Amino acid sequence: MAPPDAATADIAPPQVSHDHGPSSPPAAAATADMQRPKYSIMDTAALAQVLTEHRIKLHPHVENIQRHYILHGMPLSVAEIDWSRIANLPKAVGPLLAAHFGLVTTVTQTNRSADGYTTKLLVKLPSGSLVETVIMRYDRHQRDVDGDDTASIVSTTQGKPRTTVCLSSQVGCKMGCSFCATGTMGFTANLTAAEIIEQLVHAHRVQHVDHVVFMGMGEPGQNIPAVFAAIQTMTNRRILGLAPRNICVSTVGVLPLMHQLLDECPGVNLALSLHAPTQEIRNEIVPSAKVYPLDALMAAVDAYIARNKRILIEYILIKDVNCSVPAAHELGKLLAPRARGVIVNLIPYNPTETGRQYVPPTHDDVAEFETICRQEYGLRTTVRRTMGQDIDGACGQLVVKEQRKGRAAKKLTAAAAAAAAAASPSSCSDRPAVDVEDLAVAPAAAPDTFERKIGRVIKRRSSPGRDDTPAAADDAARDGDSGKDFVRDWLPVGLAALAGVLVTRVVWKLATRRRR
Ligand code: SF4
Numbered sequence: 452m453a454p455p456d457a458a459t460a461d462i463a464p465p466q467v468s469h470d471h472g473p474s475s476p477p478a479a480a481a482t483a484d485m486q487r488p489k490y491s492i493m494d495t496a497a498l499a500q501v502l503t504e505h506r507i508k509l510h511p512h513v514e515n516i517q518r519h520y521i522l523h524g525m526p527l528s529v530a531e532i533d534w535s536r537i538a539n540l541p542k543a544v545g546p547l548l549a550a551h552f553g554l555v556t557t558v559t560q561t562n563r564s565a566d567g568y569t570t571k572l573l574v575k576l577p578s579g580s581l582v583e584t585v586i587m588r589y590d591r592h593q594r595d596v597d598g599d600d601t602a603s604i605v606s607t608t609q610g611k612p613r614t615t616v617c618l619s620s621q622v623g624c625k626m627g628c629s630f631c632a633t634g635t636m637g638f639t640a641n642l643t644a645a646e647i648i649e650q651l652v653h654a655h656r657v658q659h660v661d662h663v664v665f666m667g668m669g670e671p672g673q674n675i676p677a678v679f680a681a682i683q684t685m686t687n688r689r690i691l692g693l694a695p696r697n698i699c700v701s702t703v704g705v706l707p708l709m710h711q712l713l714d715e716c717p718g719v720n721l722a723l724s725l726h727a728p729t730q731e732i733r734n735e736i737v738p739s740a741k742v743y744p745l746d747a748l749m750a751a752v753d754a755y756i757a758r759n760k761r762i763l764i765e766y767i768l769i770k771d772v773n774c775s776v777p778a779a780h781e782l783g784k785l786l787a788p789r790a791r792g793v794i795v796n797l798i799p800y801n802p803t804e805t806g807r808q809y810v811p812p813t814h815d816d817v818a819e820f821e822t823i824c825r826q827e828y829g830l831r832t833t834v835r836r837t838m839g840q841d842i843d844g845a846c847g848q849l850v851v852k853e854q855r856k857g858r859a860a861k862k863l864t865a866a867a868a869a870a871a872a873a874a875s876p877s878s879c880s881d882r883p884a885v886d887v888e889d890l891a892v893a894p895a896a897a898p899d900t901f902e903r904k905i906g907r908v909i910k911r912r913s914s915p916g917r918d919d920t921p922a923a924a925d926d927a928a929r930d931g932d933s934g935k936d937f938v939r940d941w942l943p944v945g946l947a948a949l950a951g952v953l954v955t956r957v958v959w960k961l962a963t964r965r966r967r
Contacts, residue, residue, distance in 0.1 A: 488553030491645035514689040525652045529553050556649045581850045582619040582668050584650040615662035616654040621669025629736045632803045633668045644680035665700045672705025679715045695719045704743040709751040713758050722763035728781035756792030764793050769800045770810040779820045783828030790829045798835045
C-alpha cells in the first residue's frame with residue numbers, strides 16, 4: 452500500500468515508549484539538557500514509532516534515514532542534513548527528524564595516548580552518567596615504534612592496519628571482578644541500543660572504525676536485548692554494514708549470552724574472560740564464577756566452537772594469583788581438549804585502582820606462561836599489548852577517577868555546609884549529617900568561629916552603632932553574659948583584698964599607740 456500523503460502531518464512531540472530504564476529517551480527529556488534532541492537518530496524503535504504515528508511506512512525509510520545520516524558524516528545535529536536527497540521520503544519527515552532526533556549522548560573528554568595509538572572518549576549519557584569508549588589503532592609499524600617483540604605484536608604486524616573501538620554496555624557493573632576498576636563502581640544502569648551505537652558514531656567521528664569489541668564498561672551478558680539490538684544495527688548492510696566477524700562480544704561467563712549469541716547475531720565472535728584455570732582461583736577473582744561454574748562454561752565453549760570454529764579465551768595475568776607455572780599447566784590441561792578451537796589471549800595485569808594490591812607479571816613470567824601453553828599443550832596464544840596506560844586505558848579507570856573527583860567536590864561542599872552550621876547559633880538538629888571523612892575536614896570551622904569573635908571585639912571598639920540582625924542580638928546577649936561573669940568571678944577577690952587592707956591598717960594603728 453502506498454504511504455498516505457504525509458506532507459501535512461503535524462509534528463507534535465511524539466510519545467515513544469522504551470523499556471531500558473533510566474537512560475531511555477523519555478527520562479532523558481525530563482532530566483537532561485533541554486537543548487538536546489529527545490530521541491537518538493540511531494534509536495530504531497523510536498524512529499519506527501514516530502513514523503508510525505505520522506502514518507509513514509517504516510520500510511525502507513527507517514534504514515534509509517539511519518544510512519543517510521551515517522553517509523553524511525554523522526553530524527552532531529541532524530538539522531544539518533538534507534533529508535530530501537533520500538528517494539521517496541515524504542517531505543514531512545525532514546522537519547520531524549530535525550525537531551525530535553539527533554545524538555542523545557555527548558563526548559565530554561577526549562584523551563589521546565602519547566604514542567597516538569589509543570584515544571579514550573568519556574561519553575555522557577542523557578541520564579548524566581558517564582561511560583568510556585576506547586579507540587585502538589593497530590598498524591604495521593607498531594613493532595618499530597614500541598620496540599616490543601611479544602607474540603601479539605607479531606600478529607598485529609600481519610595483515611592490514613585496523614582501528615578497533617571498545618564499547619561499553621552498562622554504567623558500572625554488578626559482576627565485581629576483583630581486578631577491574633568498573634567492578635568497584637557497582638551497577639547503575641543498562642545502556643540502550645542507541646546509546647551503545649552512538650559510542651561507535653562518536654568514535655567514527657574521530658577515526659574510521661572497522662572492528663568493534665564489547666569489552667568496555669559492563670557485562671554484555673547482563674544487557675542482552677540492547678547489545679543484540681545494537682549489533683543487529685551495526686551488521687545491517689543497509690545501515691552500518693560492519694562484518695559480523697569484525698565484532699567480538701566479551702563475557703565473563705554469562706551462559707545465556709554464550710548460548711544465544713550465534714542465534715541472534717550469526718557470525719559474531721565470542722570472547723570468554725576465563726582468567727583462572729580452576730574453580731577455586733576463579734571464585735577468588737571473578738565472583739560470578741559461583742553462578743556459572745567452570746564445567747558449564749567449558750560445555751558452552753564446546754557448543755560455540757562447534758558452530759563458529761573458534762573462541763577467544765581471555766586470561767589476565769596477575770602475579771602470585773594466577774600466573775604461576777602450575778597455573779599454566781592447569782590452563783593447558785583445561786583447554787588442550789579443545790585446542791583447535793581456542794585462541795588464548797594473555798593480558799598482563801594493568802595496574803588500576805581497585806583497592807587490591809595486585810602486581811603485574813614480569814616479562815619473564817609472561818614468556819614462561821605462554822611457552823608452557825604453546826609448547827606443552829599446543830594452544831595458540833597471543834599476548835595483549837598494554838595500550839593507553841598514560842590515559843587510564845584500563846576498563847573503567849577514567850570514569851572511576853571522574854566519579855572520585857565528583858565525590859570529593861560533594862564532600863567539600865558538605866564539609867563547608869557542616870562548618871557553616873557549626874558556626875551558626877542553630878541547634879545540632881539543624882546541621883546536615885556528615886560522615887567520618889567529612890568530620891576530618893570540618894576543623895575548617897575553627898577560623899570562621901575565631902573570626903566571628905575577633906569581629907565582635909572590633910565592632911565593639913570601632914562601631915558603637917546598633918545592629919538589629921539576629922546574629923548581632925545573639926552576640927549582644929553573649930556580651931551581657933560575659934559582664935555578669937566578670938562581677939561574679941572578681942567580687943569576692945576584691946572584698947577579700949579590701950578586708951586585708953582594713954585589717955592591716957587597724958593592726959598598724961594599735962601598734963603605734965602602744966609605742967607612745
Ligand atoms: S571485568 Fe567486565 S564483568 Fe568483570 S567487573 Fe569489570 S566490567 Fe564487569
